[in-house]
Structure formats: C-alpha cells, structure tokens
C-alpha cells in the first residue's frame with residue numbers, strides 16, 4: 001500500500017526519463033507528452049539550456065532568504081516588467097501563492113487609501129485560482145470547498161458570460177475583479193476580447209482593480225506573453241506561475257506601482273520565494289520565450305494545429321463538439337464524458353489531460369516540433385476512428 005495520501009487519482013504509469021516533447025515510462029514505453037506537467041514545462045523535458053542554468057547555479061548558491069539582495073531575482077523582475085503593464089514583482093513558489101498575494105496586494109491598496117471597507121474580491125463562479133483556503137473560496141466551487149469550512153469570507157461570484165450577474169455583484173465593498181483570461185481547469189473557456197475590454201472599463205468606472213490570473217495561460221502559452229494582450233487591456237495585478245520556471249516551482253505576482261503602495265517592508269514575504277536557484281532558471285526560461293521569433297513560432301504552429309484539429313472535428317462532429325483555446329492552450333470538447341477518449345489517446349501513446357465541460361486539454365511544450373504535432377494529429381484521428 002502507498003504511504004501517499006489518497007488525494008489524487010493517479011494513472012498507473014511512472015517515468016524514468018523525459019526529453020523535449022517525449023516521456024519514457026519505467027516499462028520502456030515512449031509517450032508524446034502533451035500535458036507537460038500541466039502547462040508547466042514550457043520548453044519541454046530536460047531542456048539542455050535549462051539544465052545548464054540549473055547546474056551552473058547549483059554549484060554556486062541555492063538559497064539565501066529574502067533578508068539579502070538577490071541579483072538574479074532583480075534581473076528576472078526587471079525583465080518581467082520591462083515589456084509589460086507591470087512595474088513591480090513579488091516572487092512566490094506556486095500559482096496559489098501568487099493568486100493569494102494578488103488578493104493581498106488589492107486589499108492592502110485600499111487599506112493604504114483609507115478605504116479598508118473595500119476588501120471583497122469578485123470572481124467567476126467555478127473558476128480556478130489554486131487550492132489554498134482563500135483560493136478555493138475565490139473559485140467558488142462546491143466540489144473544492146466542501147468539508148473545508150468555515151467559509152473564508154470576502155469573495156463574491158458571478159456567472160461566466162452573465163453581464164447582469166456581474167454588474168449586480170459589484171458593491172461599494174468590492175476591491176477587485178479577479179478572472180482567468182482563459183479558464184484553464186474550467187475547460188479552456190476563453191473570455192472574449194470585448195468582454196475583457198468591458199471588464200477593464202467597469203473596473204475604471206467603479207475605481208476597482210482588475211486581477212488577471214495568468215498562472216496557466218501566461219508566459220507565452222497563449223501565443224502572446226500574456227493572454228490578456230490579445231484584448232489590448234492593461235490589468236492592475238497579474239499572478240503567474242506554471243510556465244515561468246519551465247518545471248522548477250516559481251510563482252510571482254506582477255503589479256503596477258500605483259497598486260503596490262501598501263506593500264511596505266514586512267507586509268508580505270516568503271521563505272523560498274525568489275531564491276537564487278529558482279531565479280536563475282526563470283531567467284533562462286525567459287531567455288528563450290522573450291525572443292520575438294519564439295512567440296511568432298508558437299502562433300504559427302498553433303494556427304496549423306488548430307486548423308488540423310478543426311478538420312478532425314468536421315470529420316467527426318458526432319464525437320467532437322468544439323475546438324477551444326489559442327496558442328498552445330487547446331481544448332478538445334467532446335459531446336460526452338472525455339475519460340474514455342483520454343485513455344484511448346494514452347493507449348496510443350499520446351498523453352493529454354482533462355478539464356471541465358468534457359474538455360481534453362492539449363498542452364504541448366511551446367517549442368514543439370511540427371512533426372510532433374503531426375504525430376498527435378494522427379493519433380487523435382486514429383482514436384476518433386476507433387471511437388465510433
């Protein structure tokens with residue numbers, strides 16, 4: 001019997017090695033991995049450039065605490081702000097910590113402005129912001145919060161796409177609206193450009209803050225550095241994590257100078273957050289992703305992949321309902337429960353993962369090759385054929 005608690009439904013496969021888009025199981029089976037640790041390994045498995053950065057830093061200094069200056073962290077923060085809406089960064093270790101920090105920044109902002117009564121965060125019902133106590137209540141999902149009471153106060157919810165419900169939920173106590181530009185766990189549901197623009201406008205009118213949770217859709221996953229860039233808006237606070245460390249746990253919250261007024265020494269911290277080892281690797285990830293040609297390539301391969309997937313959808317409309325998402329954050333929505341389909345893909349050596357609304361999430365590394373996309377297309381077609 002396993003000594004691990006039973007909080008996961010694990011597949012009965014383990015891996016001894018990964019290389020780029022591929023994973024090799026302990027039994028010697030080679031899989032095309034289009035999960036990549038759930039949109040985490042942005043540059044694939046065992047990337048030589050990241051290996052070099054990790055190895056270099058591991059021989060120098062791993063961890064010193066935030067009692068000291070950390071030049072690699074200064075550098076990573078500079079790069080995360082130089083070409084984005086943000087002016088300032090706080091480093092964390094995970095997505096949930098990053099969204100929690102985002103909530104703290106928003107509340108502290110109004111506190112610093114003598115409006116401490118403005119402390120409620122308005123979120124989309126059944127969104128996903130992580131698994132800490134505050135984050136599960138931010139998500140407003142019954143499944144995630146059940147049994148973990150008492151309820152953490154301070155969160156309100158509106159229904160995805162329901163503008164009336166949104167407007168009704170904003171009160172004078174609302175501090176911020178927090179949304180995922182693409183609901184990842186929620187089924188690769190994209191918030192349309194004009195809706196994001198509308199959200200920005202409402203936030204400006206009501207003088208409240210807009211938090212875009214880019215933990216899953218950020219760092220190039222969408223084909224742009226941030227997914228919200230497609231709408232041309234500028235948020236106030238953006239938590240990021242998954243893709244930033246390329247497999248090394250890093251989280252961060254990005255913010256404008258204006259909203260950071262409350263974050264004075266001692267107001268927030270993290271023992272591990274932003275340590276030299278993590279920062280070195282984060283910088284190495286950005287070395288690759290921040291190249292203009294890199295994101296262009298993601299967009300090109302995404303266009304090709306989406307076109308091919310839509311062809312399959314048109315060939316099998318009774319199985320596939322919709323192709324969702326953009327960049328390499330793709331959802332294959334089936335008409336029925338997707339469990340069996342995912343299993344069949346796995347038997348055909350393609351790894352994918354579920355999301356809500358019968359969606360199969362397809363998350364290749366951002367440097368995926370066209371030949372690997374073609375390989376996955378073949379497998380998906382084959383499974384559709386068997387599935388009939």
Ligand SMILES: *Cc1c(COP(=O)(O)O)cnc(C)c1O
Nearest residue numbers: 094095096128129130184215216
């Ligand atoms: C994964 C995810 C989180 C939580 O990240 P963890 O690193 O698991 O804590 C938060 N928000 C979104 C949108 C995510 O996809």
